[in-house]
Amino acid sequence: MTDARIAKLHGRRVWDSRGRPTVEVEVHLADGATGRAIAPAGASTGQGEALDLRDGGSRFGGLDVQRAVGSVNREIAPALAGRDAGDQEAVDRLLVNLDGTPDRSRLGGNAIVATSMAVLHATAASAGLPLWQHLAGGRPVRIPLPEIQIFGGGAHADRRVDVQDFMVVCPAARSFSEALDWTAEIYRAAGTLMRKAGKAQGVADEGGFWPAFDSNEEALEMLTLAIESAGFEPSSQVGISLDVAASQFGSGGQYTLALDDRTLGTEALIDMLGGWIEQYPILSVEDPVGEDDHEGMMEFTRRYGRRCQVIGDDYLVTNAKRVEAAATSGAANAVLVKPNQAGTVTESFQALCAGKDAGFGTIVSARSGESEDVTIAHLSVGWDAGQLKVGSFTRSERMAKWNEVLRIEESLGESAEFSGWSAFTFAGAEPSATKP
Numbered sequence: 314m315t316d317a318r319i320a321k322l323h324g325r326r327v328w329d330s331r332g333r334p335t336v337e338v339e340v341h342l343a344d345g346a347t348g349r350a351i352a353p354a355g356a357s358t359g360q361g362e363a364l365d366l367r368d369g370g371s372r373f374g375g376l377d378v379q380r381a382v383g384s385v386n387r388e389i390a391p392a393l394a395g396r397d398a399g400d401q402e403a404v405d406r407l408l409v410n411l412d413g414t415p416d417r418s419r420l421g422g423n424a425i426v427a428t429s430m431a432v433l434h435a436t437a438a439s440a441g442l443p444l445w446q447h448l449a450g451g452r453p454v455r456i457p458l459p460e461i462q463i464f465g466g467g468a469h470a471d472r473r474v475d476v477q478d479f480m481v482v483c484p485a486a487r488s489f490s491e492a493l494d495w496t497a498e499i500y501r502a503a504g505t506l507m508r509k510a511g512k513a514q515g516v517a518d519e520g521g522f523w524p525a526f527d528s529n530e531e532a533l534e535m536l537t538l539a540i541e542s543a544g545f546e547p548s549s550q551v552g553i554s555l556d557v558a559a560s561q562f563g564s565g566g567q568y569t570l571a572l573d574d575r576t577l578g579t580e581a582l583i584d585m586l587g588g589w590i591e592q593y594p595i596l597s598v599e600d601p602v603g604e605d606d607h608e609g610m611m612e613f614t615r616r617y618g619r620r621c622q623v624i625g626d627d628y629l630v631t632n633a634k635r636v637e638a639a640a641t642s643g644a645a646n647a648v649l650v651k652p653n654q655a656g657t658v659t660e661s662f663q664a665l666c667a668g669k670d671a672g673f674g675t676i677v678s679a680r681s682g683e684s685e686d687v688t689i690a691h692l693s694v695g696w697d698a699g700q701l702k703v704g705s706f707t708r709s710e711r712m713a714k715w716n717e718v719l720r721i722e723e724s725l726g727e728s729a730e731f732s733g734w735s736a737f738t739f740a741g742a743e744p745s746a747t748k749p
């Protein structure tokens with residue numbers, strides 16, 4: 314007999330991939346099952362996100378992550394003792410109410426999300442199931458299309474280029490494992506091209522190359538060239554996915570490009586991005602304008618949302634209500650799902666479901682500050698998100714997730730279904746945007 318009541322819950326301070334402290338939570342159930350999870354942390358965070366308590370974060374005025382660990386051990390642990398871990402919604406509701414603030418700033422978003430995810434792991438362990446399978450509950454799932462960073466920029470590379478993530482997607486691959494094979498070839502080809510051109514400077518926060526490019530266009534040129542020189546056909550086999558993360562270089566409809574010291578209004582920024590969509594094999598664009606620029610999101614989606622995935626990240630902050638509003642106003646056609654942005658597993662799932670109900674693409678995503686925690690790999694499969702964004706292909710906190718999906722794919726054997734092009738079935742998409 315399983316007994317999924319929470320017997321013990323413990324928080325501790327561990328370190329993330331940027332060498333900053335974060336929160337780990339360990340849950341023990343009455344039947345002996347355990348679960349463990351580590352909170353990730355963003356650098357380019359949206360205004361509406363759950364707030365972490367962490368060391369040295371300029372936004373948090375020196376508040377210490379030790380306080381978040383204290384929240385777990387002194388307040389959350391006694392409040393959850395004896396509760397049924399299997400009722401994730403009730404656990405998450407209790408966490409939200411216990412905190413009592415709209416932004417989770419009292420107990421700390423990091424304390425809450427790590428607890429929520431650790432409870433989820435313990436429940437799956439109690440049921441004797443891999444986490445993804447526990448989440449799927451018998452419903453059909455697809456192995457997600459990976460979005461993998463080749464060049465870093467923006468807040469992750471000291472603004473060397475304005476765009477934060479230059480990624481590739483391989484929707485024509487036949488499996489997740491093949492998509493990783495292709496990406497490895499492209500990553501190496503990009504490295505060779507950069508070294509030849511004297512443009513390789515190091516490694517950005519998520520493990521992509523830190524480029525010495527002189528323009529965003531130079532990055533797009535070289536990425537397209539890398540796809541070709543690795544032997545793939547741009548667009549029909551491999552596409553480019555961009556996270557513009559425009560809030561990092563503009564607000565109030567004014568955007569200042571670092572490289573040529575130009576300030577663009579919303580229209581001019583959209584024209585510039587539109588020019589890139591015309592010229593390069595771009596299949597997906599995230600946060601094309603600032604998080605406060607609703608009109609800009611609507612305009613960009615109206616103009617390009619039939620041929621290109623338009624993702625809201627900072628704009629939607631994994632919030633179901635915002636997703637519903639964006640669907641109504643036509644201000645995106647896809648949603649990034651980051652558990653620590655929403656605050657709990659339940660709220661993340663609600664945002665994903667709101668996206669699916671609206672016909673949006675759904676992408677489970679890591680943060681720029683990560684760890685060996687692989688929860689999101691399981692969420693992406695178990696929730697049938699279709700896409701998973703984790704960063705690059707070279708750092709172990711990223712590889713931990715990619716390798717976990719490989720294990721899941723292998724465990725499914727012949728029955729594994731890779732999402733491939735079906736990942737881009739966003740509402741209103743032209744056939745050419747969803748088929749090779």
Ligand SMILES: O=C(O)[C@@H](CO)OP(=O)(O)O
Nearest residue numbers: 354355356357358680681
């Ligand atoms: O903006 C994003 O999508 C993420 C990952 O690239 O970055 P951060 O975790 O810094 O918000």
Ligand SMILES: [Mg+2]
Nearest residue numbers: 556558599626
């Ligand atoms: Mg983003």
